[in-house]
Amino acid sequence: MYGIGILKGLWVTLVHFVETFTEDFRWIGRKRYYSEEGVAARRSKDAKGIFTVQYPEEKLPVPEEFRFIPFLVYEVDEEGNKHDRCTSCGICAKVCPPQCIWIVRTEDPVTKRPVPEPVDFFIDVDICMNCGYCAEYCPFDAIKMDHDYELASYDRHAEHIYNKEKLSKPVEYYASIRPANYTREEAVKAAEEAKKAEAAAAKAAAAAATAQASGGEQAAS
Numbered sequence: 317m318y319g320i321g322i323l324k325g326l327w328v329t330l331v332h333f334v335e336t337f338t339e340d341f342r343w344i345g346r347k348r349y350y351s352e353e354g355v356a357a358r359r360s361k362d363a364k365g366i367f368t369v370q371y372p373e374e375k376l377p378v379p380e381e382f383r384f385i386p387f388l389v390y391e392v393d394e395e396g397n398k399h400d401r402c403t404s405c406g407i408c409a410k411v412c413p414p415q416c417i418w419i420v421r422t423e424d425p426v427t428k429r430p431v432p433e434p435v436d437f438f439i440d441v442d443i444c445m446n447c448g449y450c451a452e453y454c455p456f457d458a459i460k461m462d463h464d465y466e467l468a469s470y471d472r473h474a475e476h477i478y479n480k481e482k483l484s485k486p487v488e489y490y491a492s493i494r495p496a497n498y499t500r501e502e503a504v505k506a507a508e509e510a511k512k513a514e515a516a517a518a519k520a521a522a523a524a525a526t527a528q529a530s531g532g533e534q535a536a537s
């Protein structure tokens with residue numbers, strides 16, 4: 317019969333409306349708003365009532381694969397020196413669909429040959445469409461997609477062209493926002509290193525065996 321569906325829908329809406337207030341009573345003494353526990357409860361499948369996230373005081377956590385503006389990853393060695401992972405190969409700038417990346421390459425002052433490290437690196441964050449191609453294609457895991465989405469400012473030209481300094485973040489930050497990705501990449505790197513070490517050891521053993529054999533032949537003659 318016509319109208320039953322509409323009545324059912326209205327009933328569901330009414331239940332949500334009532335539960336919005338009964339849930340507030342149920343949470344008396346605990347923080348339903350502005351607390352991690354409250355946010356987790358309201359995001360769960362058992363959440364009841366209608367609610368609004370009280371942004372900016374309260375923010376919903378983003379999933380690991382959430383993508384916003386890219387950042388450059390650097391590592392710090394034991395002496396405290398920063399090392400960019402970026403080699404300024406330019407692949408990210410080539411694949412970027414809106415062409416919002418540009419790189420200033422370093423060259424050796426004597427030989428004038430390129431040095432695998434950028435002098436500067438710029439991204440126009442107003443043009444970036446957060447597609448993640450740069451991070452996908454970078455062969456050195458040097459550029460990754462950030463989770464920070466609060467970029468509003470009053471000056472587009474001074475604030476929204478990010479340079480290398482503004483784009484650079486330590487590898488520990490990357491590991492903290494994308495732990496599964498970081499762990500997977502490190503495992504792949506460790507496996508590659510182990511394979512290389514194995515190949516080098518086999519090559520050294522073969523060379524030693526050849527040297528030993530030729531030494532034996534010379535002694536016999």
Ligand code: SF4
Nearest residue numbers: 402403405406408454
């Ligand atoms: S971020 Fe990656 S792809 Fe882009 S220039 Fe640096 S090393 Fe190459």
Ligand code: SF4
Nearest residue numbers: 412444445447448450
């Ligand atoms: S996320 Fe996409 S649009 Fe933004 S810099 Fe990377 S490739 Fe370009």
